[in-house]
Amino acid sequence: MSSMKDSLAELFGRAPRRPHSDEISAEAKKLHALQKNDPDRIAAIHAELAHAATHKMPQKWRRRRWAVLIAVNLLFVVSYWLDIQLLEGALTGSRFIGFHMADLNSALQVTLAFKHMVLNLVIGTITVFIMWWLLGGRTFCSWVCPYHLVAEWAEMIHLWLVKKKLVKDHPLDRKARNWSWMIFAVLAIVTGYTVFETVSPTGIISRALIYGPGLAMVWVFLLLLFEIFYSRRAWCRYLCPIGLTYGLVGATSPFRINYHLESCFHEGECRKVCEVPHVLDTVIKGRATGLNASIGADCTRCGRCVETCPTDSLTFKFKGLGDLL
Amino acid sequence: MTKQKRVVSKRHQQQERRRFLRSAAMTAGLVAVSLLGYIPVVKGWVSRLRPPGALNEDRFLASCIKCGQCVQVCPVNAIKLMDLESGFGNGTPYIDARAQACDFSCDGLQCVLACPTGTLTHDLNFPADTRMGIARLDNPGKCLAMQGKGFKGQARGADYQGLLRYDEIDRWNPIRVSEHPYDLELCDLCVRQCPIEIRIAQCAEAEPVEGKIERVAQKQGNECPPIHAIALEKVDGVMMPVIKEGCVGCGVCEMICPPEPAAIVIDVHPDREERRA
Numbered sequence: 001m002s003s004m005k006d007s008l009a010e011l012f013g014r015a016p017r018r019p020h021s022d023e024i025s026a027e028a029k030k031l032h033a034l035q036k037n038d039p040d041r042i043a044a045i046h047a048e049l050a051h052a053a054t055h056k057m058p059q060k061w062r063r064r065r066w067a068v069l070i071a072v073n074l075l076f077v078v079s080y081w082l083d084i085q086l087l088e089g090a091l092t093g094s095r096f097i098g099f100h101m102a103d104l105n106s107a108l109q110v111t112l113a114f115k116h117m118v119l120n121l122v123i124g125t126i127t128v129f130i131m132w133w134l135l136g137g138r139t140f141c142s143w144v145c146p147y148h149l150v151a152e153w154a155e156m157i158h159l160w161l162v163k164k165k166l167v168k169d170h171p172l173d174r175k176a177r178n179w180s181w182m183i184f185a186v187l188a189i190v191t192g193y194t195v196f197e198t199v200s201p202t203g204i205i206s207r208a209l210i211y212g213p214g215l216a217m218v219w220v221f222l223l224l225l226f227e228i229f230y231s232r233r234a235w236c237r238y239l240c241p242i243g244l245t246y247g248l249v250g251a252t253s254p255f256r257i258n259y260h261l262e263s264c265f266h267e268g269e270c271r272k273v274c275e276v277p278h279v280l281d282t283v284i285k286g287r288a289t290g291l292n293a294s295i296g297a298d299c300t301r302c303g304r305c306v307e308t309c310p311t312d313s314l315t316f317k318f319k320g321l322g323d324l325l
Numbered sequence: 326m327t328k329q330k331r332v333v334s335k336r337h338q339q340q341e342r343r344r345f346l347r348s349a350a351m352t353a354g355l356v357a358v359s360l361l362g363y364i365p366v367v368k369g370w371v372s373r374l375r376p377p378g379a380l381n382e383d384r385f386l387a388s389c390i391k392c393g394q395c396v397q398v399c400p401v402n403a404i405k406l407m408d409l410e411s412g413f414g415n416g417t418p419y420i421d422a423r424a425q426a427c428d429f430s431c432d433g434l435q436c437v438l439a440c441p442t443g444t445l446t447h448d449l450n451f452p453a454d455t456r457m458g459i460a461r462l463d464n465p466g467k468c469l470a471m472q473g474k475g476f477k478g479q480a481r482g483a484d485y486q487g488l489l490r491y492d493e494i495d496r497w498n499p500i501r502v503s504e505h506p507y508d509l510e511l512c513d514l515c516v517r518q519c520p521i522e523i524r525i526a527q528c529a530e531a532e533p534v535e536g537k538i539e540r541v542a543q544k545q546g547n548e549c550p551p552i553h554a555i556a557l558e559k560v561d562g563v564m565m566p567v568i569k570e571g572c573v574g575c576g577v578c579e580m581i582c583p584p585e586p587a588a589i590v591i592d593v594h595p596d597r598e599e600r601r602a
Contacts, residue, residue: 088394089397116388193386204409215410238352239355
């Protein structure tokens with residue numbers, strides 16, 4: 001239960017904490033001690049690090065994820081352009097072969113502003129709630145959100161500029177996202193308008209793809225410039241209320257990424273590729289409280305840590321079904 | 326040792342402070358930018374013709390989820406989405422009647438059926454129940470009928486992209502207005518093409534056929550519009566279009582009116598513009 005509390009606290013922007021000694025199980029303690037001075041293990045780590053230095057990081061899961069993200073967004077576009085009515089509407093609200101779907105944050109904004117929910121919206125919201133609860137974490141963000149994809153590209157530019165020492169990253173407070181969520185919720189109730197939808201880059205890009213781009217894309221472009229020149233991945237990390245909504249929905253999901261302490265070399269390759277590295281603090285040497293740990297609610301299930309880990313210590317897991325991949 | 330430690334933590338404190346202030350400024354900036362969306366709404370720049378069944382403007386903006394499903398189902402592509410300059414209206418549907426009016430050629434108010442949030446209310450069953458706007462003779466001086474003129478040719482020129490359904494040509498597929506030239510002794514396009522007037526005429530024609538109902542929808546009596554929407558009448562010795570209580574504000578009259586600018590235009594229905602107190 002304390003892991004769920006920590007998972008939520010980290011989702012709400014608290015820095016990951018170092019567990020107290022009495023929270024760590026006896027087996028985990030034994031392993032932590034063993035890992036410190038096992039010569040075979042240390043030799044294996046050195047061999048692995050040498051291997052990693054000469055080999056490129058695998059990109060399989062990233063390619064899969066980008067393919068899914070592009071496919072979902074293209075399905076909206078193709079469905080409209082070819083009039084095949086497979087996936088009608090946009091990401092904010094749609095119909096998949098006739099079944100209503102509603103983006104949970106958009107549905108929330110509309111409901112708070114309108115103070116009423118018609119049956120179709122209830123159906124769409126419940127359907128999508130169940131879907132993302134099953135997939136867990138912030139799966140929507142990294143697998144579907146079109147802004148996430150362009151932000152990843154902007155991040156690449158940002159990191160390149162940082163490497164060239166042309167720009168400096170300004171890490172900000174992740175608690176800002178709680179504030180933005182709260183403020184936009186209160187604004188919807190008080191003003192009676194879906195204020196957030198006006199500036200939501202997810203909705204704007206989704207509509208731009210389907211119905212053609214407009215002035216609103218300038219706003220998206222400005223956000224990207226902010227991320228490239230000022231603060232890495234600022235929108236997704238510190239501002240987007242959609243991410244927090246999905247993080248909350250997926251917090252209790254049976255599907256998660258599982259960490260096995262026993263096989264871990266603590267090289268930190270996973271944390272280098274992670275979209276939200278704070279969720280992986282448990283892999284730091286001496287942090288894990290048990291032999292297995294579930295990665296927290298802020299995880300976007302992007303799968304990069306899974307493919308990057310040289311010892312397969314991180315795996316997708318569906319509770320009750322064992323390791324999936 | 327302790328002294329050095331304190332220096333480090335003070336710097337750390339300062340960094341934390343700066344980080345907090347930057348984060349607060351960023352969040353405040355985002356909220357400020359999003360609230361700029363209020364301006365076009367308050368100034369009324371957003372006031373446009375909305376699709377059939379639209380709630381009054383405030384409730385419309387509150388409930389619309391900005392998905393464009395109404396856009397997708399419209400057979401004549403009458404519905405467009407607003408852009409960022411409309412503020413809170415960003416992503417909400419509107420109709421530019423002069424470019425492409427709603428001619429109800431979907432018959433079943435498809436946009437209303439498509440709306441997932443009840444923004445286009447399901448309270449209306451037939452086109453005649455709609456109250457989007459009201460037609461108004463804005464430029465009487467331009468009206469061809471009032472000048473006693475006829476009209477020959479393509480109503481809006483050869484390059485006009487707009488579509489209308491002409492029942493007698495193709496019941497199921499709207500065609501370009503430019504593909505349907507007219508030859509009229511006295512211009513009555515606004516009356517002739519009015520979807521409500523067309524339906525009234527069809528109902529009247531179908532009535533004498535006893536025991537056999539021509540149109541499926543006609544089994545339900547209220548499918549036939551109860552009141553006229555527009556008629557060409559002699560006023561002070563001049564023939565002119567007179568707008569009646571049955572006008573739904575679909576915009577076909579504004580769309581088809583040949584002169585530039587149009588003699589007849591649509592005003593947003595006053596009921597829709599009622600604002601919260």
